[in-house]
Amino acid sequence: DAGITQSPRHKVTETGTPVTLRCHQTENHRYMYWYRQDPGHGLRLIHYSYGVKDTDKGEVSDGYSVSRSKTEDFLLTLESATSSQTSVYFCAISEHTKDQGAKQYFGPGTRLTVT
Amino acid sequence: RKEVEQDPGPFNVPEGATVAFNCTYSNSASQSFFWYRQDCRKEPKLLMSVYSSGNEDGRFTAQLNRASQYISLLIRDSKLSDSATYLCAVNRGGGFKTIFGAGTRLFVKA
Numbered sequence: 001d002a003g004i005t006q007s008p009r010h011k012v013t014e015t016g017t018p019v020t021l022r023c024h025q026t027e028n029h030r031y032m033y034w035y036r037q038d039p040g041h042g043l044r045l046i047h048y049s050y051g052v053k054d055t056d057k058g059e060v061s062d063g064y065s066v067s068r069s070k071t072e073d074f075l076l077t078l079e080s081a082t083s084s085q086t087s088v089y090f091c092a093i094s095e096h097t098k099d100q101g102a103k104q105y106f107g108p109g110t111r112l113t114v115t
Numbered sequence: 116r117k118e119v120e121q122d123p124g125p126f127n128v129p130e131g132a133t134v135a136f137n138c139t140y141s142n143s144a145s146q147s148f149f150w151y152r153q154d155c156r157k158e159p160k161l162l163m164s165v166y167s168s169g170n171e172d173g174r175f176t177a178q179l180n181r182a183s184q185y186i187s188l189l190i191r192d193s194k195l196s197d198s199a200t201y202l203c204a205v206n207r208g209g210g211f212k213t214i215f216g217a218g219t220r221l222f223v224k225a
Contacts, residue, residue: 035215040123040217041217042202042215042216042217042218043159043202043215045212045213048212058212090158090159094213101146101147101148101149101164101206102147102206102213103149103161103164104149104151104159104161104204104213105160105161106158106159106160107158108157108158109157109158
């Protein structure tokens, strides 16, 4: 158990509204990630963070922003939700070792439906 | 072409069978390789890392073929509880970005 929680776990929202998803970790990991998972596409990286206030874009970052003001919290914001952002969102942390690379551990996910 | 590709399946096998999945990757700079397991409506969970020399964890064996750029997962003596989606993942080493395959679905039936 990597001590990762996500909130909310489920959300239904209307097109055009802003939405913020929260990821909280308890083990002081430096690297945090937001992915979305859709049928046929697998997990796709939205944004990631390599420290407080240090973030960068992933492959599907359009329409999303992130913030990390504390080590333990990584927020994902949909500025103006669209139906194409209906998805399951996973937060993850990674543990890096020289011989095994970056192992990732995931939170339980947030199911977001945009109507 | 996707950077990491898997046969989506589903693979339907009886209990006790041996089943193998392959995963191909296109970036030759890839250095770290993993298999994850994902149960229905749950988060992916790390199953095992894949080492160059191959590695085994109980009934699970993972192998890496750098020349042909694929990794494999072999499950022996399949159990009903092995039914899940198996995701392969590739990292370029030291970097932050891990690329995941879309997953292979396995159903083990009694």
